[in-house]
Amino acid sequence: MPEGPLTERERQEVLRTHMPDGRITAIPVxxxxxxxxxxxxxxxxxxxxxxxxxxxxxxxxxxSANVSVLRRGLLDEGFMECARTRYWRCGGTVEV
Structure with a gap:
């Protein structure tokens, strides 16, 4: 399956599948x-x-209980940055 931006329908399906109750059940490949x-x-x-x-x-x-995987993913994918012991959000969508 080709990689690319997901439609809103696909995005909602990912959330329903992998975060059914607001907690991540599995990290998608x-x-x-x-x-x-x-x-x-x-x-x-x-x-x-x-x-x-x-x-x-x-x-x-x-x-998720696996905070290190989530933290590393947020950093690696540009959602957050870190300097020494401080972290801040630098990417992702914002609700208005």
């Missing part, structure tokens, strides 16, 4: 689906706010 999940997680962080690693981990535990 397809990057486009994984990005949907990471975007959803990134929305839990306020743009412009600096977070400690402990604060980030607390938020991520609400989505």
């Amino acid at each position: 397809r990057r486009s689906a994984r990005l949907v999940l990471l975007d959803q997680v990134a929305r839990a962080f306020e743009p412009g706010v600096r977070y400690s690693e402990a604060e980030v981990n607390t938020v991520l535990r609400g989505f």
